[in-house]
Amino acid sequence: MTQPLLEVQDLHTVFSTKEGQVKAVDGVSFELNAGETLGIVGESGCGKSVTAMSIMRLQRPGRIVGGKVMFKGQDLTRISEYEMREIRGREMAMIFQDPMTSLNPVYRVGWQVGEPTRLHNGWDAKKAFSSAVSMLGRVGIPSAASRARDYPHQFSGGMRQRAMIAMGLTTTPHVLIADEPTTALDVTIQAQILDLLRHVNREFGTATILITHNLGVVAGMCQRLIVMYAGKIVEAGPTRDVFAHPKHPYTWSLLRSIPRLDADIHEPLKPIEGLPPNLIDLPGGCSFHPRCAFRVDKCSHDVPALLRVGESQQAACWVTQSGTELKGA
Amino acid sequence: MILAKYLARRFFASVIVVLGVTLITLLLMDRTRGTYVPGIDLNPSLRPEDIARLRANLGLDRPFYIWYLTWIWGVLHGDFGRSMIDGSTVMSHILDRLPNTIELTATAILVGILISIPVGVVSALRRGSKTDHTLTVVSVAGFAVPQFWLGLMLILIFSVTLEQHGLPWLPSSGAYSAYNGGDLLDRLLHLIMPATVLSFFYVSTWSRFIRSSMLEVLSQDYIRTARAKGMSERRVVYLHGLRNALIPLITLIGLELPGLVSGGLVVEVVFGWPGIGKLAFERALQYDYTTVMGVTFFATMLVIAGNLLADLLYGVLDPRIRYG
Numbered sequence: 001m002t003q004p005l006l007e008v009q010d011l012h013t014v015f016s017t018k019e020g021q022v023k024a025v026d027g028v029s030f031e032l033n034a035g036e037t038l039g040i041v042g043e044s045g046c047g048k049s050v051t052a053m054s055i056m057r058l059q060r061p062g063r064i065v066g067g068k069v070m071f072k073g074q075d076l077t078r079i080s081e082y083e084m085r086e087i088r089g090r091e092m093a094m095i096f097q098d099p100m101t102s103l104n105p106v107y108r109v110g111w112q113v114g115e116p117t118r119l120h121n122g123w124d125a126k127k128a129f130s131s132a133v134s135m136l137g138r139v140g141i142p143s144a145a146s147r148a149r150d151y152p153h154q155f156s157g158g159m160r161q162r163a164m165i166a167m168g169l170t171t172t173p174h175v176l177i178a179d180e181p182t183t184a185l186d187v188t189i190q191a192q193i194l195d196l197l198r199h200v201n202r203e204f205g206t207a208t209i210l211i212t213h214n215l216g217v218v219a220g221m222c223q224r225l226i227v228m229y230a231g232k233i234v235e236a237g238p239t240r241d242v243f244a245h246p247k248h249p250y251t252w253s254l255l256r257s258i259p260r261l262d263a264d265i266h267e268p269l270k271p272i273e274g275l276p277p278n279l280i281d282l283p284g285g286c287s288f289h290p291r292c293a294f295r296v297d298k299c300s301h302d303v304p305a306l307l308r309v310g311e312s313q314q315a316a317c318w319v320t321q322s323g324t325e326l327k328g329a
Numbered sequence: 330m331i332l333a334k335y336l337a338r339r340f341f342a343s344v345i346v347v348l349g350v351t352l353i354t355l356l357l358m359d360r361t362r363g364t365y366v367p368g369i370d371l372n373p374s375l376r377p378e379d380i381a382r383l384r385a386n387l388g389l390d391r392p393f394y395i396w397y398l399t400w401i402w403g404v405l406h407g408d409f410g411r412s413m414i415d416g417s418t419v420m421s422h423i424l425d426r427l428p429n430t431i432e433l434t435a436t437a438i439l440v441g442i443l444i445s446i447p448v449g450v451v452s453a454l455r456r457g458s459k460t461d462h463t464l465t466v467v468s469v470a471g472f473a474v475p476q477f478w479l480g481l482m483l484i485l486i487f488s489v490t491l492e493q494h495g496l497p498w499l500p501s502s503g504a505y506s507a508y509n510g511g512d513l514l515d516r517l518l519h520l521i522m523p524a525t526v527l528s529f530f531y532v533s534t535w536s537r538f539i540r541s542s543m544l545e546v547l548s549q550d551y552i553r554t555a556r557a558k559g560m561s562e563r564r565v566v567y568l569h570g571l572r573n574a575l576i577p578l579i580t581l582i583g584l585e586l587p588g589l590v591s592g593g594l595v596v597e598v599v600f601g602w603p604g605i606g607k608l609a610f611e612r613a614l615q616y617d618y619t620t621v622m623g624v625t626f627f628a629t630m631l632v633i634a635g636n637l638l639a640d641l642l643y644g645v646l647d648p649r650i651r652y653g
Binding site: 087 | 549550551553555556557558559560561569572573576646647648649
């Protein structure tokens, strides 16, 4: 197997609050291969965004207190801020959840889209602007040359997200991190943006980390998938296998809580009981055990490690690691 | 042309403001005056019929609204009348004093902006640090300390005490020296203390404002976007943050312009600065109707012009603003 493009090893990111230390990312490890699309799934507050921000070292006011982020032979948690700036926007680009607020309202869209090339390639304003125009055209902005002179408020939500994607691609980065890129958009626009991301992934060969709470998005986009809960990875594996045979009760519950077109309409949805845990005061043992339908005694005392379960998956669960299948109500 | 339409609308609104302000000023003077005739009724050699004749000459025997309409009529023809105290034209008084007021307030505003922006930005970037706390204390002092007191203290220290010790000292009053004065250096020396007092207040208010505005802007998503592009923190703050943070400041400065005339008044009186604030202050005490009305008119125009300028600048800084 070839060397992964990006390797996150045992990453720990904490936030200090008055109530105590919040372990937002608590020992996360995963790999991203060149050209693939990896999904990170979880509820709000499970640490998926902080993981992404930590890779870019934009996690402030949080602090990375442990682990490594290996990229092209260097550990991104160790290099200087100056070296990190050379990575951001050049090697790794990021697009965010809310395109309405992610563009600076007082500068023209073309100017902003061209900014990474001015910063990193040393292009002058004119060259950067014309490259921005062509990139805006490639992500599907009609009459890009004139729209590039518009301000963000003159763009619709979907167009702004296209502009954000164009901004990320101007420097042809190796990694694109998309943090809930479609959550704030209308459903029809969501589909268009996802199409665009798929297209970008194919055409530019950019490896993509897609962060979402929407399992449907992951199913259509990602070869592999990571499920996070309370700052930890609870399950990882090829999307197809995870969807077919979830090996962690949390994944299993998530999949059951999705409405299905082929289900009996009288069958009620099955939400996950309880609430996500308080990250300051996590339950002992497996963080998910208070909400888990399969828990055994061991779950409330000992923290399970992320281990291989089945052919291709990994799960952090005492129950499945002992060979039990997740079935029934 | 949308802007032309906007300006036309603003012009008509301004006419109403000017009418309102001058009418209220006249009413206040008229209602507090009693039978007083400016400057002459204390003269024992005048007989009651002389006073009555003078009142008639000055138009004070008629109801105030007749006086007001007459005054408006004059203003429309560019005639602001003559001072009731010394008989010279109000226009000559104002043209005499206005440049001094503009010199003082423009300097104070400029210094205020130049100092408050970096102070506010530094406070925001180092929120909670010793620097921030120190600047907070100084700022609170800045708007807690009365301007007249600060002015007197500066005079005590930099004029009186320094002179007593035979050191170089700053002039305590006027805009220039009466003898051999009036060159640039002389005027600058006279400007230092009054401009300091006036700008101290602006720095205090505006730097606090820029601090909170900057903190708000720095938590915005587009700042995160800017950081993710890999630019230096300096570029993030000054290129992507500051312009957004300054937009509300423009409004604030526009809103504070009326205070500029009144604030300038206290400073002008303390430092004997020959500006229109001091002129209005002196003439109001003497019930010099025509001069006070003339000054009020010009001060109102200054405020309106300043506000309009602020609104236009707003549109330059923020592309989302459209006039219409």
